[in-house]
Amino acid sequence: MFEAENIRVYGVSYDSEEQLRTFADGHDVTYDLLSDPDSAVIRKFGILNTLITPDDPEQGAGRSYYGLPFPGVYVTDATGVVTEKFFHRYYGTRDSAGAIRDSALGELLARHEAPTAELNGAQVNLSAFLSDASLKFETQSTIYVRFELDGGLHVYGRPLPDGYIASEVTIQDMPGLRIGVPQYPATHARAFPELGVTLNVYEGVVDVAIPVTPNAEVFHRTNADRPEMVNLPVSVLYQVCSETVCYVPRTEELSLEVPFEPLLARDAR
Numbered sequence: 001m002f003e004a005e006n007i008r009v010y011g012v013s014y015d016s017e018e019q020l021r022t023f024a025d026g027h028d029v030t031y032d033l034l035s036d037p038d039s040a041v042i043r044k045f046g047i048l049n050t051l052i053t054p055d056d057p058e059q060g061a062g063r064s065y066y067g068l069p070f071p072g073v074y075v076t077d078a079t080g081v082v083t084e085k086f087f088h089r090y091y092g093t094r095d096s097a098g099a100i101r102d103s104a105l106g107e108l109l110a111r112h113e114a115p116t117a118e119l120n121g122a123q124v125n126l127s128a129f130l131s132d133a134s135l136k137f138e139t140q141s142t143i144y145v146r147f148e149l150d151g152g153l154h155v156y157g158r159p160l161p162d163g164y165i166a167s168e169v170t171i172q173d174m175p176g177l178r179i180g181v182p183q184y185p186a187t188h189a190r191a192f193p194e195l196g197v198t199l200n201v202y203e204g205v206v207d208v209a210i211p212v213t214p215n216a217e218v219f220h221r222t223n224a225d226r227p228e229m230v231n232l233p234v235s236v237l238y239q240v241c242s243e244t245v246c247y248v249p250r251t252e253e254l255s256l257e258v259p260f261e262p263l264l265a266r267d268a269r
Helices: 017-027 040-044 097-105
Strands: 010-013 032-035 072-076 082-087 116-120 124-130 139-149 168-171 177-179 188-192 197-202 205-214 229-238 250-259
Touching (some): 017 032, 072 097, 097 139, 124 250, 139 229
Parallel strands (some): 010 032
Antiparallel strands (some): 116 124, 139 205, 168 229, 188 197
16 A cells, blocks of 8 residues: 555564564564664654653563553654654554555545445535545544535635535444544635625535544444444535525535454464
8 A cells, every 4th residue: 555655664663673573474564663672763753652661660571661652653754854643542543554645645535445425416526435445443544525616616614604504524423433523624715795705615626534433342242243334424514606606505415335344363364
């Protein structure tokens, strides 16, 4: 996935080269693992786990846990400048490869392997697609909802005065899934002299991102009815306008069918 986009992936750990080699061989790791035994790089990036003190008595693999980083991902440019970061309050949650890739590229592409739902209208085409081919346990993927507006048309975004309809995307809460807060792109202000107002609008292609993370309610071994798929209902509210006409506000429903990636057994490779 990353090599095809000319993105290099590195894992940095305070473990020794020998420990990293054993780990890579045992887990079929194909990207480079870098040993930082004194946590110098970890400190430089500001991710040393400050919840562990130098005198903490707990140990693993024969050494203190002090020196571990907070788990997460930094995206850097070619010069090493950090352009994006992915960290979560719960250490077990990770961001999906697809979401990280899209951030590194700075663009969103609806890839053929990703679940997609589409609805074509007279003034706007709507689509919903996942950042990845499937949902994985405690891995935060992103559902993107895309508006593709014809030329000369716009929809509104917040904040707005009373009487105008802001575009809104919602996904219902579902058991076993943590649905995050929708992330809307920046609007731009547009003056409407005939109305005597300046309003926040979207034009062209607009992408709204909604984080979604499967949790133990779906994957726990006591759940005998673990589903292989989930149907995510996506509701989209909008009002399309031109320079002279505003069409009737609409609420469209998209249904995005997404597979769950099965958990591996402990001894599986």
